[in-house]
Each structure stands twice: as C-alpha cells, then as structure tokens.
Amino acid sequence: MQLPHYTWFPSARTALTLILSCGLLACATPKTEPIMLNLVAINDFHGHLEQEKFSFTRRADPVSKTIVGGGIETLGANLAAWRKEDKDLIFVGGGDLIGASPAISSLFADEPTLHALGRMGLRVSALGNHEFDHGLQELQRQIHGGCDSPRPDRACKFDGRFPGTQFSYIASNVLDKQSQKPFFPAYHVEEVKGVKIAFIGAVLRDTPLMVAGDKVKDLSFIDEAEGINRTIPALKEMGVKVFVVLIHEGGTTTEAFDQPACSQLKGPIVNIVKRLDPAIKLIVSGHSHTGFVCKVEGRTVTQAQMYGHLLTRISLKLDGATHQVTDIEAQNMLMEPGTAPAPEGLTSLLHKAREGSKSIISQPIARLAVPVITRQMNEAGESALGNVVADAQLAAVKDMGAQIAFMNNKGIRGNLETLAGNISTYGQNATVLPFGNTLVMMSLTGAQIRGLLEQQVWLNEESQDGRNVLQVSDGFTYTWDAKRKVGERVIPDSVKLNGVALDDQREYRIVANNFIAGGGDRVAMFLQGKNVIDTGIKDIDVFMSYIKTRDQAGTPVGSDKPVGRVKRIN
Structure with a gap:
C-alpha cells in the first residue's frame, strides 16, 4: 500500500530550535573535506634503463650542473617513497616510452623497459610517434603480448616469453582508416578515493611524417583537440568529473624546468590546449624533450623533459561534494640518486638486462x-x-x-x-x-x-x-x-x-x-x-x-x- 504524501510543518518549539541553531538564514550545507588526487608523470623515456650523465639549470641558479641520475632504480625509489605518502598515487605517461632506445633495451625489442614500467606501477600512457617505429603489428604485440614479431631476433629473447604491457596505451585521435573509429582505446578511467578520473590520450597528428609510411598505412591521425573533445560527452555520461589529457605533442620555453606556472610556452601544444573542452584542466605533454610546468589560459600544462631525468609530481585538489577541480599544483622533480633503496624487482631486472646484453654491447x-x-x-x-x-x-x-x-x-x-x-x-x-x-x-x-x-x-x-x-x-x-x-x-x-x-x-x-x-x-x-x-x-x-x-x-x-x-x- 502506498503511503500518503504529507507536507511537514515544524512545531513552534522545533522552529525556534532551528532558528537558534542556524541563525535567521537557512542552514548551510555541511562542509565536505577536499579530496586530493596525486599523479606522477613521465614522458619520452626511450628505454633509458640505466643511470646516465646529464646537465640541467635550476630557476634559482643560472649555472649549469651535471650529474649522473635517472634510470629505473632511481625512478622506482622515488615512486616508492611517494606512494608511502599516498598509496593511491597514479603513475602516467606522455608517450615515447620505448623506441630510439639504448642497446640494453632495444636488443630485446624494448621488453625490459615495458617490464620495468609495469613494475613501477605505470597505469596508462599516451602513444608516442616512436611507439610506431617498428609498425602496427609489433606495437600490438608489445601491448597484448606474444612472440609473433617482425623482429624475431629480438622478440621474447629477454624472458623467453612476453605477456604484454601491464598498463594501457591510449590515443583518441588515431583512427582505423576503414571504420574511422579509434583503433586504440581513446581513454582510460580510474576510480580513486571515490572519484572517477579519465585520462584521454592523443599523439601528434604528424606521426605519419615521423614514421616510415608503411608502418602506419592502415591508420588515420586526426586533429588532436578534435579527437580529445569527442570523448567528453561519453565520459560525462559515465559520471566522470576529472579529465586529464595525456598527449604526445609539446612545446618549448626559455624558462627553467622548475619554474612554477611558466608563461612563455610556445609550440603546437599551445594551440591544442586553447581548443580543448573547458572541462579539461590538466594536460601532460611530451615529444619536445623539454621540462616545464606552464599555464595556458588558466590550464596547467606539464612536461618532464626526457629519458627519466625528471618526473612531474601533480596534485589535484577537488571539491569534496562536487568533485570539481579547484586547484592544481605541479612540480618537476630532478631524478638524483638518493638514500632510498631501489625496489628489488627493478634492480634484478636491470641486472638481467645488463648481463643479457653485455656480451654484445661490450x-x-x-x-x-x-x-x-x-x-x-x-x-x-x-x-x-x-x-x-x-x-x-x-x-x-x-x-x-x-x-x-x-x-x-x-x-x-x-x-x-x-x-x-x-x-x-x-x-x-x-x-x-x-x-x-x-x-x-x-x-x-x-x-x-x-x-x-x-x-x-x-x-x-x-x-x-x-x-x-x-x-x-x-x-x-x-x-x-x-x-x-x-x-x-x-x-x-x-x-x-x-x-x-x-x-x-x-x-x-x-x-x-x-x-x-x-x-x-x-x-x-x-x-x-x-x-x-x-x-x-x-x-x-x-x-x-x-x-x-x-x-x-x-x-x-x-x-x-x-x-x-x-x-x-x-
């Protein structure tokens, strides 16, 4: 039996209580604590498994310095330390994680690098142009696993088998020429701390000019902003409130890699960002091998240089009730070897890659x-x-x-x-x-x-x-x-x-x-x-x-x- 609908009128005593407790205005909505989402981004790693010598200039010191740093042990140690601060930290990539790699990785078809990124907890990455270097068949094998490769002398020579990546490669603007639908997943959704966050991928539309033509003959590369914006309606229907673009396209600036909110960014990424859906507040870029944290018309655009020399730490502050982004803080962190030990799995992987390639490399x-x-x-x-x-x-x-x-x-x-x-x-x-x-x-x-x-x-x-x-x-x-x-x-x-x-x-x-x-x-x-x-x-x-x-x-x-x-x- 359906109960009748009643309108509730407070008694005089109840009304007086409400007035005394809330004041003459209506009671305010109870405050909800902000939610913090923490990301770490890498781009253009290019299989640089080992520490190497590189130079940098900080904002506060114009004198260039040279150190030996980077490498999977240093990256892994930092990620492990940051996960102690937030176990829900999400590690993401801006493309070119493989390809054009040193021999320690390339001799094994970059499988050691893909293994290492998986062990470091990478969740998702944009595709870069170098992911297509050896053609679509090989890229699909690297993603899904197996040994059927156009490089039989290199594939599955690291472990005897290859299970594929432990993370998602995404690209919203790479279409199958026949169907004109995204060939790869256009986005990847994570639910963290009760919040749905969508990572939308894109690779520079000029990829066919940077890869031997026969390698991508079955694919169409459309405008990056167009591909990204197409995903927003469906993601909103899924209840996504936080949108992050991972794009392999970039720009340059004369400002230092650690300059907060840099304002002199130039290049293709600027025009792309200006045309993105207003719901997108954060763009993680790549391709131009430049370290920066910039603002473009109020949006945050980052890049972590190249080869694992830097990682970008990003914090998104969300309204606890609406899950809207209210603030973004980002900082490029120099990957200097520290006192924290490297995760054992990465050390053993690096040792195996060194030993397996040593007789050839040396x-x-x-x-x-x-x-x-x-x-x-x-x-x-x-x-x-x-x-x-x-x-x-x-x-x-x-x-x-x-x-x-x-x-x-x-x-x-x-x-x-x-x-x-x-x-x-x-x-x-x-x-x-x-x-x-x-x-x-x-x-x-x-x-x-x-x-x-x-x-x-x-x-x-x-x-x-x-x-x-x-x-x-x-x-x-x-x-x-x-x-x-x-x-x-x-x-x-x-x-x-x-x-x-x-x-x-x-x-x-x-x-x-x-x-x-x-x-x-x-x-x-x-x-x-x-x-x-x-x-x-x-x-x-x-x-x-x-x-x-x-x-x-x-x-x-x-x-x-x-x-x-x-x-x-x-």
Whole structure:
C-alpha cells in the first residue's frame, strides 16, 4: 500500500530550535573535506634503463650542473617513497616510452623497459610517434603480448616469453582508416578515493611524417583537440568529473624546468590546449624533450623533459561534494640518486638486462680519431657525427652508383662515445643509430635536390621541431642565407658536387635511409625520386663496417667539429 504524501510543518518549539541553531538564514550545507588526487608523470623515456650523465639549470641558479641520475632504480625509489605518502598515487605517461632506445633495451625489442614500467606501477600512457617505429603489428604485440614479431631476433629473447604491457596505451585521435573509429582505446578511467578520473590520450597528428609510411598505412591521425573533445560527452555520461589529457605533442620555453606556472610556452601544444573542452584542466605533454610546468589560459600544462631525468609530481585538489577541480599544483622533480633503496624487482631486472646484453654491447668495434664524435650541430646545421654517418652510407653503395648521401639529423640519437684508447663499442654505436633503417637509393634532378634542401627544418625559433638540417656526404656542399624567407634560403649556385654546380636537368643518384626516403621529417621531395631501390642494407651495419674499415686502414674517423660542407651566411 502506498503511503500518503504529507507536507511537514515544524512545531513552534522545533522552529525556534532551528532558528537558534542556524541563525535567521537557512542552514548551510555541511562542509565536505577536499579530496586530493596525486599523479606522477613521465614522458619520452626511450628505454633509458640505466643511470646516465646529464646537465640541467635550476630557476634559482643560472649555472649549469651535471650529474649522473635517472634510470629505473632511481625512478622506482622515488615512486616508492611517494606512494608511502599516498598509496593511491597514479603513475602516467606522455608517450615515447620505448623506441630510439639504448642497446640494453632495444636488443630485446624494448621488453625490459615495458617490464620495468609495469613494475613501477605505470597505469596508462599516451602513444608516442616512436611507439610506431617498428609498425602496427609489433606495437600490438608489445601491448597484448606474444612472440609473433617482425623482429624475431629480438622478440621474447629477454624472458623467453612476453605477456604484454601491464598498463594501457591510449590515443583518441588515431583512427582505423576503414571504420574511422579509434583503433586504440581513446581513454582510460580510474576510480580513486571515490572519484572517477579519465585520462584521454592523443599523439601528434604528424606521426605519419615521423614514421616510415608503411608502418602506419592502415591508420588515420586526426586533429588532436578534435579527437580529445569527442570523448567528453561519453565520459560525462559515465559520471566522470576529472579529465586529464595525456598527449604526445609539446612545446618549448626559455624558462627553467622548475619554474612554477611558466608563461612563455610556445609550440603546437599551445594551440591544442586553447581548443580543448573547458572541462579539461590538466594536460601532460611530451615529444619536445623539454621540462616545464606552464599555464595556458588558466590550464596547467606539464612536461618532464626526457629519458627519466625528471618526473612531474601533480596534485589535484577537488571539491569534496562536487568533485570539481579547484586547484592544481605541479612540480618537476630532478631524478638524483638518493638514500632510498631501489625496489628489488627493478634492480634484478636491470641486472638481467645488463648481463643479457653485455656480451654484445661490450664488443669493441673500432678506434676513433677523437674521444667523442658529437651530433651537436653548428650554426649552419652540420655536425661532426653527421659527416661520418653520411660518409658511411655513401661508401656502402658507391659501387652501385650513389653520388650523394643525405641523413636526417634527428635520426642520429646520441653522440658516438668511446672507452679508454678511443675504442668505440657495439653498444655505443647502436645508441647512435637505433632504428634499424635500411638504405634506399633513388634518382633526383639537380632542381629537385635544391628543392629538397629548401624543405629542411631550418634554424627557426617558431619551429618547435628544432633544426633538422640534413647531414650530407663528402663532396657535396652548399650555402644558405638565414635572412631569406623559407623556401628561398639556399644560394642556387652554391649547391655543388665535387666543386661543380649541380645541373638542374641532370639526374643524380642519391642514398638516404628508408624513413626520410618515404617522406619522413617533412622532406617530401624524396617521394619524387625515380628508380627507387631499397637495398635492405641496415644503416647501423654500414656505419660500424665503415668506422672499422677506416680504423684498419690507419685513418680512424672523427673530428672535434664539422668539416664545413654546409655553410650559413647571416
């Protein structure tokens, strides 16, 4: 039987009590304590399992300092200490956690890194462009597990099996070309302290320009903000009140990594943030390898530099009743080795990776002319290491008719260092060229080669990709003018091969790695090449063979500075 509905009128005594206890105004809603959610973010780890030397400058001290830090033991120790403060801490990533990795990780298809991140309690990460380096099949294997890999010489060689990641990779703007639906999960929801928090992923839409074309041919990469914003209605229906973007796209700033609420952030991330749904208050970024904690139109945007040199600690303060974000505090923490012990599981994992790779990594390859050949470019955009890499690639296929070699500077991932006696090892060489790219030959006219040079990413403060001036082989020279507008910077008559100006109509046989030969790094002119042949010869094999041959001939490679093939005026 349904009870009748009554309207309640307080008695005179009850009403007086209410007035005395609440005052003449209505009783206030009981206060609810704020809720604190704690996050830690990492980006662009690139498989740097071991501690390494790196430099930094703090906000309060303009003098650069160099330490040995980072590495999974240092990261793990800090995470363990912070979890003692809050057991519900959530560890998240901004992409490029694997790929372009040192040999200790890359020799095992980055499985040690994925194991380590799982043991550190990583919950979710955006996909980065380097996660696609070895193609969709391999990425899916790394996520879901198994040994069926296009790299059978590396897959499942660490443990004999691979169960997949223990965390989620997400990307809202990567679509299946046929269905136009997200190919990967667009978001990941965690419920912490009674609050639903959604992490929405995205990777830079230019990923197809940074990965060999055949690796992502079945995928579409749409605008980052569009992909992210599409998820909000469904998440709100699920009762989510807190939205955090994990995006592999970034920017740069002249401010220090520990500058709170920096205000000079530039680059693609700024425009993306400005177009995000108002419900999104926090953006964890990556890709640009820069440490910052910035404000963009009231939103917090963070990045933790690269290689595990920093971690970003983030605290979100929520209204206890509505679960709305009322405040965000973020700080980039330097990963200096401390007194806290590393979790035992990470130490044993690192030891296993070292032992398993030691016999290969420690193999001496060749003596160099100098202790270190640097990839640091001069003002013209040329590097001493770029000289050697380009020369090695030309030498490998010169008998097949090649005349000029071009190498993308971003494909050179580290300096070529040596041990005592200037001896360089396999591991040190593998750090320079970690992608396993192959050499591709093609024919371009003199006019096309000049056009190719104009497509380079020049020294340009507005370009958030930084410089990517192509490294060129011996005998090829040119001059560019920094004051001329982009597209007209190369001095036409200065483009020469063995001292003779290039003929616009004549075809020249050139060699480049398969990544840029497929239009990667925005150098689309390579796509116009004729008589294209992928030799199948790997760049790292060519490089090590070249420096070994030069050593055996008594003319070891290397110099302290570039040899001057590229010149700049103004």
